Amino acid sequence: MSEKRFYIENASQFDGQTVTLKGWVYNKRSSGKIKFLMMRDGTGLMQGILFKGECSDQAFEEFEKLTQESSIEVTGTIRKDPRTPGKFEMGVQSFKAVQIADVYPISPKDHGVEFLMENRHLWIRSQKQWAALRVRAEIIRTIQQFYDEKGFVRFDAPILTPSSCEGTSTLFSTPYFDEKAYLTQSGQLYGEVGAMAFGKIYVFGPTFRAEKSKTRKHLTEFWMVEPEVAFNDLNDNMTLGEEFVEYVFQNVISKRAKELEILERDIKKLEKMKGPFPRISYDDALKVLEKRGCAIPWGEDFGAPHETALGQEFDKPVFVHHMPAQIKAFYFKQSDTVGGPGVTGNGKYALGCDLIAPDGYGEVIGGGQREENIDVLKRRIAEHGLAEADYSWYLDLRRFGSVPHSGFGLGLERTVAWITGVEHVRETIPFPRMLNTIRP
């Protein structure tokens, strides 16, 4: 690949130069002696202008044959045009049609979502889908940069696991030679291993839940980033989450302003996502819900309406901590009081912390401080009906140099939905996997 290949996103470096754009026809129109060719090359859109006389006669005639999405190599001169979105246009001299496309199924008119999902492999060429996935890529880059800069070590948890982290009802499974393996739901337990070896790590990979729910927030295959830090307590954990979310928002806003504009996302709203984020206990969250007319009894988990109500109360992401121990997984450290020291035994509260995004984007972070006492952990494993033998390696972390430690998981697709403002997580990943959806 030549270093000098022209790409639309770098047009400003080629002002006044004659270049060859390799890409596709986005659309076209004629107006007497002038023809307009909207071209895309994967990095952006650029308008080409064909003037009779300025461009070859042959090109002028062949223009008529071009169909939407035909592949083309177009040679011309780059010049400033402040009126166009990309600020540059091309005065076309000649072009070559690489392939004349069949009648393209996705026209500018409205299509049903089902049809678009069946044509996901083409739909992603459309402006809004294209922009959302560019933002996704930027979010991934920024996530990695945040942890790399802070000295966290990337630590890949396995996808194929012999047992489950949070129950077996929603697991995908495969024969694994003479055994059975499950697709991971979370890299956390493995991440804890990493934290004891490297101090601070992050797991970042695909996770799986065979959930039968059909909501705009659920995929069966989704990516999670899961930092885990030795010697971090619950408050350190919330501080890390807060710095992290702020960093991602501020970086993506500055790097992907053009894409967010295409998505008609109000950047002012995103700019407000700066720490400190409110931190309230579950008990206090219940009071907010009561005030807002959607009370729930102590001990119940939040649903979508409650998350929305909490978002409205604060208009910022809010950490809810100290949840009822009864609704949290076995590995949480517990406490008898909110804000009190952890107990070596079973407490009323779990030292968890969930970050609820505003505007109904839901829980984007779930995490907390882990139980570090081996006897308590063994009892919990039994109470949760799990087999201690499956967790012998996990218990080893408490046998050999146990330390207080915390971590969390952030769901990538929900974060992409939140930042891009797209309504359904199916538009936040190239090939969404959902209930009964596994194609293309």
Next chain:
Amino acid sequence: MSEKRFYIENASQFDGQTVTLKGWVYNKRSSGKIKFLMMRDGTGLMQGILFKGECSDQAFEEFEKLTQESSIEVTGTIRKDPRTPGKFEMGVQSFKAVQIADVYPISPKDHGVEFLMENRHLWIRSQKQWAALRVRAEIIRTIQQFYDEKGFVRFDAPILTPSSCEGTSTLFSTPYFDEKAYLTQSGQLYGEVGAMAFGKIYVFGPTFRAEKSKTRKHLTEFWMVEPEVAFNDLNDNMTLGEEFVEYVFQNVISKRAKELEILERDIKKLEKMKGPFPRISYDDALKVLEKRGCAIPWGEDFGAPHETALGQEFDKPVFVHHMPAQIKAFYFKQSDTVGGPGVTGNGKYALGCDLIAPDGYGEVIGGGQREENIDVLKRRIAEHGLAEADYSWYLDLRRFGSVPHSGFGLGLERTVAWITGVEHVRETIPFPRMLNTIRP
């Protein structure tokens, strides 16, 4: 997490200061009135010195209770000591044992690999394993940086797929609601979708092969990075691969010199991995093999001895291109002659390119130019006994704006093995998955 937390890798910023190190006992020894405590905190090793009088009496006594891998918080003064590996040591004033570890199963004496693999969750705390996984993390970071800097868009291919890319004999599968899904072997076909939408993309994620082979180069779960570029031909593809491998080597050498030293890797050898890399045709490679006494008949694939011989010939990574079409997958563009133009039909050669690493590290890149003609591709799908309906979305890429395009896959674990010099890929990933190995 406080910004000011002390970590060993940043010791030079704390020279002369009193800090608290939070970590684990790596080992210890006494010598009269002076005690030595080798501490690790996940970012490195540091020696703590306990002088009677300088450190508290209580600490001096409690030192005796410390066992290998006990967790500790140690307060003391950081001072230069050019004789120690980290160039800094700590004059210990006091410490707190967080947990006294049980008898640690991994002692400095030799253990069998089977035992170490069963204790993988602890083994990674050992110096060489720790160093290899730090290098792995750096390689991942560098891979991403290379493509991000070049304007490639990260494009995640799905893990759960309805059909296979290269045959079904080595696939893991799971029930997927009312269907069956397979774990991906390669993101390439999806990556091609991305290249048509974004111009240049890279897929980077876990891939799976249910291979029954037990060699030092095979895992059932491994990570691949797979760039794909629209309008790139075979030569562009080799140039991209060459720039990429050089970039990764040069960056990792400069960033992880300390870890490579722990691994006793000869950096001079790694520094030589600079482009240009030799590019030879398969036909010419056969001549080399004949000369070196391991001839194979035309049409056969290379095995480990042939890769090793090619490595010895060039002492550099070597691209082998224009393989026999008969041993390559259906999607390769073909040619009748080496170096000639591609043919629209079946040719003798596939426009593939594999990069063979020296010193027997094997094939680290496999890739080539894709067939862009829909009729040829349909015929190939039939010839390979595949169902055209499964590839309708893939064929759409040739219906709607088909362009010449190329890409390749680089195996992460083999690259980590190559750079670190570890003998078996099982030491290049936190939790290796192999034939009959799925724990911990």
